[in-house]
Amino acid sequence: MLPQLWDGNQEGTLITLAAFWQEHRTLLMGVLFLLAFLALWRLWKFSFYPLLHPAEPKELPSWIPILGYHGYSFFNNSHALLSTAIAYFGNNGEPFAVTAFGATFYVITHPRQTVEVYKNTESLSFEEFLVNLMKYFGLSKDTLESVFHTPLPRDKPGFPNPDGLALGYFVRSMHHEQLFPGRKLDLLEQVMKDWFDQHLHLTTLRKLCAPYSSSTNEHFIEVPLTKWCSELFTRAGEVAYFGDTLQHIEPNMATVFLQYDDLSWQVLYQYPTVFSRTMHAAIGRMQGVFLQYFEVPQSERCKDAWFTKAIENECHALGINRQDMARFMTTVYWVVSTNTRKAAFWLLYYILKNPSWIATIREETKPAFGDNSAINLDYIHNHCPRLEQCWFETLRLSSNSASARVVTQDTVIGHHLMRKGNKILISYRFLHFNSAVFGDRVELFLPERFEGRVNVLTRGASWRPFGGGKTMCPGHFIAKRETLMFVAMVLQRFDLETPPCQAQAILEPDLGKPVLGLADCKVGQELLLRLTPRKS
Ligand code: HEM
CATH class of the missing domain: 1.10.630.10 (Cytochrome P450)
Structure with a gap:
């Protein structure tokens, strides 16, 4: 049971808080450490990293490292998630990144950049997607x-x-x-x-x-x-x-x-x-x-x-x-x-x-x-x-x-650097x-x-x-x-x-x-x- 923290008596409340801290010290230290870690990670990932790597597409912020918290939204309504992201970035037509289920997708919304993606068969692969599909079917x-x-x-x-x-x-x-x-x-x-x-x-x-x-x-x-x-x-x-x-x-x-x-x-x-x-x-x-x-x-x-x-x-x-x-x-x-x-x-x-x-x-x-x-x-x-x-x-x-391509080598699309191993998505619905x-x-x-x-x-x-x-x-x-x-x-x-x-x-x-x-x-x-x- 949580103690009643405020009963009008300031001194009494401080004593109660101190007792609560003593009793749950390890747990509270863990929670504080986790929050501090998340705040630092978020600051690094979505504020400092983009400053140091201005050529890479900016990523839609999240509170969950590696997995990204967009997985559920991706499942539920990927169009709504991408609409949110486009509005977040000011509808500027630039590619942006979203992480869902541990995979990072670069989302292309500008028609001219879609042409660049389709033309690039050297470092953007559709075949990897096909091979994965065939493996899944048991070939x-x-x-x-x-x-x-x-x-x-x-x-x-x-x-x-x-x-x-x-x-x-x-x-x-x-x-x-x-x-x-x-x-x-x-x-x-x-x-x-x-x-x-x-x-x-x-x-x-x-x-x-x-x-x-x-x-x-x-x-x-x-x-x-x-x-x-x-x-x-x-x-x-x-x-x-x-x-x-x-x-x-x-x-x-x-x-x-x-x-x-x-x-x-x-x-x-x-x-x-x-x-x-x-x-x-x-x-x-x-x-x-x-x-x-x-x-x-x-x-x-x-x-x-x-x-x-x-x-x-x-x-x-x-x-x-x-x-x-x-x-x-x-x-x-x-x-x-x-x-x-x-x-x-x-x-x-x-x-x-x-x-x-x-x-x-x-x-x-x-x-x-x-x-x-x-x-x-x-x-x-x-x-x-x-x-x-x-x-x-x-x-x-x-x-x-959405046309999907796997980036097999670092690639530049519309002056943006797309990193090897990530995926590119072209959402047709936005174009249409x-x-x-x-x-x-x-x-x-x-x-x-x-x-x-x-x-x-x-x-x-x-x-x-x-x-x-x-x-x-x-x-x-x-x-x-x-x-x-x-x-x-x-x-x-x-x-x-x-x-x-x-x-x-x-x-x-x-x-x-x-x-x-x-x-x-x-x-x-x-x-x-x-x-x-x-x-x-
Ligand atoms: C309204 C009907 C159809 C739509 C909207 C449609 C849409 C698509 C899309 C979006 C792709 C992926 C293209 C990419 O990512 O670059 C695709 C691939 C493909 N579609 Fe269709 N499709 C339709 C009907 C058909 C039909 C009737 C056939 C065969 C009889 C067919 C055969 C294929 C094949 C073989 C591919 C793979 C192409 C490749 O890897 O080179 N599609 N289709």
């Missing part, structure tokens, strides 16, 4: 050594490798071959179009969505919007990349993937297995399905994308075992669907909440739809500017990625919410801000939904094509409503979870969507 040391450090012959059979790159770097050229405009991209898009075309009918949806639709009859179906888009896009992406073989092995691969993907932020934080058992169980199931997939002879696996067998052949040639191939393919499945599913539900959500766009897009896309369900994809690509503006605005509002670039009311869905300004706004250094430099996302063409064709088809075929009880329901981006692209919506939020076939 063996030997496989990683061959993949990243064994140059493939320049004259090898298969896809040409004139620069003699190791597979870990060569795979980027293979993604480009599959995903950049050309025949292979068109074929991929065609498969997705056929899949949506077959499944976007009331009768088919009733069967497909039975496990989660909340209500259905012969006139309509009600589905949870984010779940519905996620399932449909994952299934379409699966068929486009792997044909129907995976479906035969595990008809619910998409559902297992979504269980994993909801928790995939744990991978980015490299959570220990003991704290992420559900995520590990889902990924284990997916890897198991891919093991069975590779047991099916190639000749029996049809209608897959060019990339899928091409990369498998490269892995075989390098002697990579089946387990590691299965682990790697799981990551391919991940990148194919994790962002497009979110792009689809965010775009539909914003349109639903701004219903005047429904009529606009219907009218604009109508000429792309012939009488016998034929769809003119070229028309959607090139003659639907309003739909395209909605796409850009959705990406702007829902991007929550800069009202000096994107105009007023940046927090609102206003696709018209892109009208007549698409080139200015989406080709500058402030536009980064797909990252930048060498590692810029190669999937951006297919992501756009797939999402826009889907939204156009849904609007042409169905009337959309949210049930009256859901009129006030909203979806908000979860800015706390790290992602490689678009934000998910906050846990527990969902919006019911009623789809009623339109009378033609």
Whole structure:
């Protein structure tokens, strides 16, 4: 029990204090020592050190040495933490440092410096991040050594490798071959179009969505919007990349993937297995399905994308075992669907909440739809500017990625010295919410801000939904094509409503979870969507 320190008698109080000090002397000395140590450490770290090292980015002060006290804020809402830091440093556009979980991140907010970061592939590494990811997925040391450090012959059979790159770097050229405009991209898009075309009918949806639709009859179906888009896009992406073989092995691969993907932020934080058992169980199931997939002879696996067998052949040639191939393919499945599913539900959500766009897009896309369900994809690509503006605005509002680079040698960015071993973060959200670039009311869905300004706004250094430099996302063409064709088809075929009880329901981006692209919506939020076939 603490003594009562002030009873109006000054002498008595002093005596009581002295007695308290005598009794708890060791404890109080310890506390005083700790406070003195923290004060000195803080003074040194955030006042004297910056004076002695003016070239290094200033660090957001904290009271916890080494670990930094920003870990919780990083988890909870990294965007809010970075906003606080930007305000603390007077919004001066200079890089600053934040320590969380013992790692120091230099945060870049100025568009010009983002370009410097993307250009520097000598001393800023994306590969270290990839290697850590692959290790986390269980790829063996030997496989990683061959993949990243064994140059493939320049004259090898298969896809040409004139620069003699190791597979870990060569795979980027293979993604480009599959995903950049050309025949292979068109074929991929065609498969997705056929899949949506077959499944976007009331009768088919009733069967497909039975496990989660909340209500259905012969006139309509009600589905949870984010779940519905996620399932449909994952299934379409699966068929486009792997044909129907995976479906035969595990008809619910998409559902297992979504269980994993909801928790995939744990991978980015490299959570220990003991704290992420559900995520590990889902990924284990997916890897198991891919093991069975590779047991099916190639000749029996049809209608897959060019990339899928091409990369498998490269892995075989390098002697990579089946387990590691299965682990790697799981990551391919991940990148194919994790962002497009979110792009689809965010775009539909914003349109639903701004219903005047429904009529606009219907009218604009109508000429792309012939009488016998034929769809003119070229028309959607090139003659639907309003739909395209909605796409850009959705990406702007829902991007929550941060490009991460590991500093492998001391490096100067924008006159600031970045120390070896630390990480660099480019937060896209800050770039996309800069009202000096994107105009007023940046927090609102206003696709018209892109009208007549698409080139200015989406080709500058402030536009980064797909990252930048060498590692810029190669999937951006297919992501756009797939999402826009889907939204156009849904609007042409169905009337959309949210049930009256859901009129006030909203979806908000979860800015706390790290992602490689678009934000998910906050846990527990969902919006019911009623789809009623339109009378033609
Ligand atoms: C709206 C949809 C998408 C968004 C917002 C998105 C975003 C991103 C981002 C931010 C990165 C990291 C770039 C960096 O840090 O420099 C990335 C990388 C990547 N994305 Fe996407 N992505 C999308 C769709 C896709 C699709 C559909 C595919 C494949 C079919 C794909 C394949 C990849 C690959 C292979 C990489 C790694 C690139 C490399 O290391 O060179 N993405 N994506």
